[in-house]
Amino acid sequence: MEESAILNNSECTRKCSENLSAVEDAIYVIGGKWKLKIIIVLQESGNIRFNELQRNIQGISARVLSNELKDLELNGFVKRVVHAEQTPVIVEYISTDYSRTLKPVIMALSEWGKTHKRNIREDAF
Structure with a gap:
């Protein structure tokens, strides 16, 4: 039994690390x-020029x-x-x-953010 627990812990540690x-x-x-x-702006806007992109993202120089x-171009997210x-x-x-391919991740983050903001406002914690 104890050996099984050690194996499970080792497997858990490996998966957690991955x-x-x-x-x-x-x-x-x-x-x-x-x-x-x-x-997000690029996904919503389609083709967009630099200055228009800068206008759409408040506060970016x-x-x-x-x-x-x-950086985004080097990682394959943006094409110039x-x-x-x-x-x-x-x-x-x-x-x-x-x-x-990030769309589902972005949508999940958006939903989580809305829920979190609602919880903070309602002091649900």
């Missing part, structure tokens, strides 16, 4: 103040937006499209299919 590692990886890629906001877009055939050259950003 889950923590996976969550850390996810937070590393989409964490921070701006990344999810950028992803051009420098931070530029850096965040580069350059229309060089036009004068002046137009650059648009679009969300990728990979970025849209």
Whole structure:
């Protein structure tokens, strides 16, 4: 019986470690103040230019937006499209299919956030 408990504890520790590692990886890629906001705006807007994207995300500076877009592009969440055939050259950003795999996660976070805000207001804790 005791040996079985040790095996179960060992298995639990391994699974917990795997889950923590996976969550850390996810937070590393989409964490921070701006990344999810950028992803949400891009998913809702379709093709969008830099200045319009900046206007849609209250409080973000051009420098931070530029850096965040580069990170998101490196991780496959954003595609930068350059229309060089036009004068002046137009650059648009679009969300990728990979970025849209986050939709259920974003929706779950949104629902949780609404519930949490309601609980705080009602002092349900």
